[in-house]
Amino acid sequence: MSRRTIIPFGPQHPVLPEPIHLDLVMEDEKVVEAIPSIGFIHRGLEKMAEKKDFQEMAYIAERICGICSFIHSMGYCQAIEAVLRLEIPRRAEFLRVIWGEMSRIHSHLLWLGLTADAFGFESLFMHTWRLREKLLDLIEETSGGRVIFGVCKVGGVRRDVDAEALDRLLAALADLEADCREIAAVFARDASVQRRLSGIGVLPKEEALRLGAVGPTLRGSGVPSDSRRLGYAAYDALDWAPVTEEAGDCRARCLVRMREIAQSFDLIRQAVAKIPEGPVSAKVVGAPRGEYFARLEQPRGEVVYYVKGNGTKHLERFRVRTPTFANLPPLLKILQGCELPDVPIIVLTIDPCISCAER
């Protein structure tokens, strides 16, 4: 047996936008084991729910993460609405879907750019983020904020988007979709990309299920699991099926995200076509009493919100199980046996969002 050495990876590492630390136990160039440590950016946001008004808490929930911001506030609001037994207007549900899918495209484009940067494809990274910039402008036009949407509230949404603005949105998204196809072709076919992604970090289907992988990590291993199938918000009215890839390697996870971008464009189109007229928010009466688990699909996978209210305006307990946390055990599994230069790519392909995971 060769001598084992430990290489520290992170919390500050060129490919990691956020701090996570891995102790890589190495045998020559092979990783034998990866030991994670997290807790560098714990902010105590869950505890804040005990101090803040439950309606104001929607803003804090949105700030759990800067990338999947909208879906965080949407999940929190859905959980509170369920406890309050509050029926929100249908138009608000459709608007939530539209913004949620825009948030998903933005997150996936960000991830694709970071991945291209991680394997040293600088021009692809720049072009991916050029497209993301266009999308951020569209988000700002419809919601008022670029990254923090600030439009979701308990009882619905805070602003309406008129028909004219929706048409403009569709036209702009059609252009963006064509641009995305050009980028997708590079990710799917380019030889240099394939060399860095194909056959790397394979997560077999059984392992993915056993270790509780979620989101594109799970779907990249061929499991058609997507929380949007629960039909929350307006997803029950839309026609779609989860995107899956069979290979389970880094390329499969990349392709799943690529195809999900296309799917999100389609979902936005369907939602705009079916959006009913009417109010966008319902009046909130009383304070939450009771508990509820809300499950939603974030760009990174399934997220679970638990809220427990005691009839006052402060919640008794607020808990979030984020997709990155669920994806850590599969990550540690696929790191075993890989080569050292592949570690950054493998870590990136679960799309780690550490500020979500630690809150």
Next chain:
Amino acid sequence: MAHLTISKLLAKSAAKKPATRRYPAEKRTPPKGARGRVTMKQLETCVFCGVCGKKCPTRAIAVKRAEKTWEIDRLKCILCGECVEVCPKDSLTMEEEHAAAFVAKRIESHVQRPQPAPPDPP
């Protein structure tokens, strides 16, 4: 597998003008409805009811009725726009242009001057 798949895209973008803006020569105009900054537009109509301060999730706004002052700490403000929505007199507005960066912490204060007494009825 194909080689140089990005070359078409690169050639296309080389022929186009840059995707980025030539700041500061060319400045960005924020879209309509963007949340840039909260401003006290009409101080004379403000009744200092303090609803904006109470509704503010970060307590960035302080209203002192006795001194007739309305203050905002821009570093605390998260631009949610709740204050603008609840203002009963529409004294507050949300501007699209964001506040300029500043070098020191400060609280922006607006003091209402005594209003001229209404003319005596004849």
